[in-house]
Amino acid sequence: MPPITEQITRVWNVLSTPLLSIGQSELSFWKILAIIITLAIIVGGAKSLKRLVTGKLLEQTVHDEGTRVALGTILQYLLVFFGFLIVLQSAGIDLSTLTVLSGTIGLGIGFGLQNIVDNFFSGLIILLERPVKVGDRIEIGAINGDVTRIAIRSTTIRTNENINIIVPNSEFVSNQVINWSHTDRNVRIAIPVGVSYTSDPTQVRDILLRVAEHHPAILDHPVPDVIFLEFGESSLNFELRVWTRTHIQIPKILRSEINYRIFEAFRTNGVEIPYPQRDIHFRSSAAGVWNKDTVAIEK
Numbered sequence: 001m002p003p004i005t006e007q008i009t010r011v012w013n014v015l016s017t018p019l020l021s022i023g024q025s026e027l028s029f030w031k032i033l034a035i036i037i038t039l040a041i042i043v044g045g046a047k048s049l050k051r052l053v054t055g056k057l058l059e060q061t062v063h064d065e066g067t068r069v070a071l072g073t074i075l076q077y078l079l080v081f082f083g084f085l086i087v088l089q090s091a092g093i094d095l096s097t098l099t100v101l102s103g104t105i106g107l108g109i110g111f112g113l114q115n116i117v118d119n120f121f122s123g124l125i126i127l128l129e130r131p132v133k134v135g136d137r138i139e140i141g142a143i144n145g146d147v148t149r150i151a152i153r154s155t156t157i158r159t160n161e162n163i164n165i166i167v168p169n170s171e172f173v174s175n176q177v178i179n180w181s182h183t184d185r186n187v188r189i190a191i192p193v194g195v196s197y198t199s200d201p202t203q204v205r206d207i208l209l210r211v212a213e214h215h216p217a218i219l220d221h222p223v224p225d226v227i228f229l230e231f232g233e234s235s236l237n238f239e240l241r242v243w244t245r246t247h248i249q250i251p252k253i254l255r256s257e258i259n260y261r262i263f264e265a266f267r268t269n270g271v272e273i274p275y276p277q278r279d280i281h282f283r284s285s286a287a288g289v290w291n292k293d294t295v296a297i298e299k
Contacts, residue, residue: 035087035088038087039083039084039087042079042080042083042084042087043080045079046075046076046077046079047076049072049075049076049079050072050073050075050076051072053068053071053072053075054068054069054071054072058071058072067130067133069133069134069150070127070128070133070134070150073127073150073152074127074128077152115168115170116153118170119152119153119154119168119169119170120152120153120169122168122169122170122172122173123150123151123152123153123155124152125169125173126150126155126169126172126173127150131172131177131179131182132147132150132155132172132177132179132182133150134147134148134149134150135147135181136179136181136182137179137180137181137185137248137249138157138177138178138179138180139177139178140157140167140171140172140175140176140177140178141171143157143159143165143167144159144160145157145158145159145160145163145165146158146249148164150169152169153168153169154166154167154168154169155167155169155172160249160250180248181248184245185245186219186243186244186245187243187245187248187251188222188241188242188243189241189242189243189244189247189251189254189255190239190240190241191239191240191241191242191258191259191262192229192238192239193208193237193238193239193240193262194232194234194235194236194237194238194273194274195235195236195238195266195271195273195274196235196236196271196272196273196274197235197236197274198272199236199271199272201228201236201238203269204226204236204238204271205226205228205238207262207265207266207269207271208224208226208238208240209224209225209226209240210265211240211258211261211265212224212240212242212258214261215242215257215258215261217246217247217254217257218242218243218244219242219243219244219245221243222243224240224241224242224243225241226238226239226240226241227239227241233276234274234275234276235274240258240262242258
């Protein structure tokens with residue numbers, strides 16, 4: 001049995017035997033393994049640095065969570081990109097020899113990977129331009145929810161039903177996006193109200209403002225206001241407009257709570273909520289026989 005040193009030498013010779021060549025650079029199994037391990041360390045370190053930057057280093061200076069996440073993500077991608085280049089250069093691989101390979105990859109991208117590339121660059125645009133950021137309340141198409149994660153290919157949106165929807169980043173660049181909290185999280189919500197023609201409009205306005213004043217989710221500034229919209233067919237139509245920052249994800253809940261309070265306040269103060277009224281007049285024929293075709297309905 002050969003000594004241990006000879007076995008180690010043989011194993012090392014096998015691991016050091018060139019497996020492939022890129023230009024004038026020869027890659028052995030050991031060198032390929034070292035490159036893979038180094039890249040894995042770089043990727044892991046970049047993720048850890050992103051968490052450190054977004055969670056601690058920028059927490060005191062950048063108060064907006066979406067901004068911190070965007071800066072951390074861009075830093076992560078830059079570290080991985082330049083780390084990849086440095087590792088290849090350190091391994092003795094001349095990057096100029098990859099020109100033909102990059103041309104082939106570019107041809108494949110043009111035919112089969114154009115959607116992936118489109119989403120990739122759209123993700124960079126989102127991170128740099130920041131039309132949406134983590135924590136924003138957005139509407140895109142039929143999707144309405146909070147942005148929980150922005151990756152390089154797609155963005156995750158969580159709906160009120162706690163369902164995560166993965167949306168390709170290109171959708172945010174090419175389609176219309178409604179961002180409810182782009183600059184701040186204050187949102188105005190309108191609640192339509194109709195009352196009887198026998199009601200006093202001034203009294204109705206005062207009741208609606210008192211309802212808004214006593215609701216904890218409604219902001220004092222900007223102040224709530226009441227708009228006298230129109231003289232409707234069966235009612236005087238008003239609109240209570242309030243501002244909130246806590247119910248931006250659940251505006252229907254806020255409308256429901258205010259409607260309950262408005263109904264109770266109207267009943268306490270004797271304000272009537274009308275219902276549609278119709279006057280029906282019957283007209284007899286010349287022969288004195290009722291005919292369904294002679295019924296006239298007037299509003």
